[in-house]
Amino acid sequence: MSEAENLFLQIPTPDVFSFNTIINGFARINNAKALYYVRNMHKECFKLDHFTLSGVLRTCGILKESEMGEQVHSYIIRCGYDGSLYTGPSLVHMYGNCGQVDLAMKLFEDYSIGKWSTPGRLLLLNSMLSVFASNGYNIHALHLISKIHSTEVMLDSFTLSITLKICINMNAVRIGLQVHGLIITTGHHVDVVVGSVLVDQYAKFGSLEEALKIFSGLPQKDLISWTCLITSCVERGSNQLAFSLFREMMSLNCEVDHFVVSIISKACAAISWLQGGEQLHALCTKGGFEMENATLTSLIDLYSKCGGIEDALKLFCNAPEKDTICWTGIIAGCGYNGRTDEAIQLFHKMLESKEEQPNEITFLGILSACKHAGLVREATTFFEVMQQKLGLKPSMDHYCCMVDILGRAGLFDEALQLISNMPCEAEETIWNSMLGSAMIHENIDIGKLALLHLHMICREKASGYVSLSKVYASLNQWEGSAHMRELAFGVNMKEPGKSWTELRN
Template sequence: MYSKVGVLSYGLNIFDEMLQRNLFSWTLIISGAIQNGECILGLDIYLHMIRSGLRPNEFTLGSVTKACAIMGAYEFGLCIHSFALKIGMEWNLFIISSILNMYAKLGDIGSAERVFVCMDKLDAGCWNAMIGGYAECGYGFEALKIVSLMQCRGVRMDHITLVNAFKGCSVMGNLEYGKQLHALIIKSELESSTSVMNALMDMYFKNDGKYSALKVFNRMKNKDVISWNIAFGGFSEEGDAREMAILFNELLLIGMNPNHITFSILLRKCGELLDVNLGLQFFSLVLRLGFFDEVNVSSSLISMFSRCGVMGMAYLVFDSVLLKNIITWNELISGYNFICHYTEALKIFCSLWELGVEADKFTFSSILEACYKCGNQQMGRQIHGSIFKLGFASYGYICSSLIKGYVSFGLLDDSFEIFNEPDRLDLASWGVMMSALVHEGHNYEAIRFFNSLIKSGEKPDEFILGSVLNSCAAVAGYQQTKSVHPLVIKMGFEKQEFVSSAVIDAYAKCGDIEGSRMAFDQSFGLNDVIIYNTMIMAYAHHGLVIEALQIFKKMKLANLRPSQATFVSIISACNHMGLVDQGCLLFESMSLDYEIEPSPDNYGCLVDMLSRNGYLDDAKHVIDMMPFPPWPAIWRSLLSGCRIHGNRELGEWAAGKLLKMVPENDAAYVLLSKVYSEGASWEHAAKIRRVMIKRGVSKDPGYSWIEIL
């Protein structure tokens, strides 16, 4: 009783006072300790029980396997499995389902599979454990395959089966299978099960079926606080803030009490929606209801304020937390990383280290990002040493951060050394290595790595294929592109939007616009905005503005909503052919027809188009009126237009603005010098050259290359 109401110490005192203890009392105290989060204590009591000569039953072993899963105690879990076999409990279905759960939560799905296959008779609990295990480890297809097999064998599905099956649908992104299961729920009259309906709603949200999810929510008769939390978690688009506030008001009106998880979700959603005003209102309720000291709530507050750019408030929240744990510290470090204040993130880490707070894997992953983003190589090496010393070197994403860091520092040998460590050559490591090389411009090394991957017999995933195609595009590697494209088709990735757009882009940048169009046609049926944008930009770069406009029309016929990137592509196409009126109309249509606020890139394209085509006063007017402060590239566009059209006065003014921002930029001097020389003002041109020499500004040499077959 005491352990169930959370007063474990009283239960332990009574247990210690017992003169005669039987298996039942030992099992109760072990289970109570584990349920109260005292897993080490639970395992210690279990060992005392074994030493006393008592033989555990299935409930004892079930509790112990649960503790092993929670603690990540893989070796201890293996011993428990071996002991169960030794005492003849390998056919006990409760034990089997517990062992399946344990292996899945420990990430060893292979061992779970072997246990499952060896069993002749399985009950619904074992089937559910295997389905849930696959879903837990990210194997959505296998989870759904087991669901289908379960139906074929005539095993009756219960509410746990459906909950796990929906997790499999979410992992795999299989909305159609999820809809079939939804129909099965209606047919089986399981709509009264709150846990099933919660899982269904969650599946719809995770598969971009927001409106279907909300329909399920509105139809639910027995909503619990989890139902409301899932509904709040589904809001992620602009304009959802109002809906979220209305829904929260409904929760209060029906007398449902929000919990700390509710506020954690709401605050993080406010951060994602960049709605600090709504976040402050939820903050006031947090204080009023006494949830501020909950770790997940205070962490969510720090996250919300940092995402909204109010870092002062984020630090104030952090400073107000009385009992800071590593989660709170991690959130603050991540917040500084998010707003690119990497030096501040390093200072917070140093404070953490000096206070003796024990860093975890998430701390090291975040601080490594701060090190390589701010170029602090020395601290990066010191943190690498601490990672190795504290035993975190085996964590995949920490190694990924180390690889990215060393590549960004230009220390390729160090990154190769980490990559080549024993047990490191998995597909994820290949992907991280290639992505880092591409991001830092080491494209030839990335291509060589890809070829080594293929020779090793590994099959690349969509991320690796996307990375190598980006490298091919960057170096105009036409033959390599032609060799990768058939592999994309062979592996079935030609309709994966990320890979498909990379193929289109690679062919275009290699000069083969027909190859781009072929790849675009192969992706038919995807109806993805990114693919249309890539094809429009491909035509634009080749000066084929009519074809680019045709793709834009085709996109509208497919009922696809254009994005800001779409208009960057289409206005660039108009720019190449001098269709200024058409480009201006398209820019205006963004806000008038599509209610899209133009981004800095959209304004940059408009100014470049006006400047190149001689509409210099209009370009200057756009710069003066746009809702963003000007940036160097937009001044370069105007200055370049002044050079083309010989506007010396405006060119001098634009050059002054550009040099004020980037005094050492060679483009401003070179373009202004050309404005003077092309206007026969040789003295002024020579003066600019002398200023460049005096200030040590040199023009970066241009270069070109050809591919030798």
């Protein structure tokens, strides 16, 4: 597009065709320059046509430029283009992307009254369907799909793909199976896009075997279909299967991008496979996307979790741009590799840079680093900075981390004070942490208190009684230890199962 723009700027007197070409070129890549050139076109007193307006509306929707979208809508009404094959669906889509779903629905209802050709009507229906799906109006979307299916309008690959994605979002297994049947009867099962979403659906529903079966039956396997299946395998913990698929993908000379590499790097990190991570790093360097933010962060995380913290630090230092995710990854990596001092130094550098501010996950990483090193004062300071200076609200994970730090240091009064000041009720993890700290310091009173809360939260778990039994035993209080063992045994006792006949009797 930069070369196209340079050529456009050399035209002495651009006409409508050249303006439309440059505008739609930038619109296709969702670049705001499309809006800049449409303003220039309007200033030059050229009349904007259907092609110009549809591209501009698409860009306004993607970039959430609702104000300009409304101006374009006014222009469309003045010129009499309202409700045409090109501008009608584009307007519905634009308002939906800008979050104005009610207005998109009103336009859709108004346009539906008019006389549309079959392709035009499907285009309008698909635009509304896309708005519902992207804004989480899943039930509305299903009603619209049912309405489309009951008419004579033939569903296309876009309609079916969106429908499958809605089924995934709602975890609607039964409806997903029905849509699959419809896809087969309409012959869309050979479509690459529909097939890729089908693979994703079955994998998300937990049926990797069915996903693999559909994948193997696809006449063409593009990057999206490979990535969907590999991603699902990693999410399900089937890392070896993900590696096998990735190797097959490479052997077929399929295109590889930074996204699929990031997914495979997560699989390497999950099983601490450093050699595989190094090979993946070499692939990134060869492919030229080593320094892309998503790939870089994944590699830093991979090396950190595989014990290669030096390589992770080297990657971080050489990064041309460091976003919050990148900073968070290296800080957390230093923390769980025992490099607490470096984690704290990096955190301070991040604060001083003022380019990228730490978020809740960054603070969880630095607090975890302090926990591993037993740094109470530093952790308390960071916890205060998080709330007072940056205005971030601690989650249950942050509180649990702080309670663990204070408890391990034997500061039980401070830990209990923190628990009482929490905006919500303490969960099982916090009281388990207090029970663990009580065991370390052989504090029966705190152990009893923690066990009391654990008993109220989860009555069917015996682990707390066993832990407190060990505390009694360490203090040679054998009666208390035996009593806790009896309680643990009582919790583990379950009523024998009964048959349906016995229940009726």
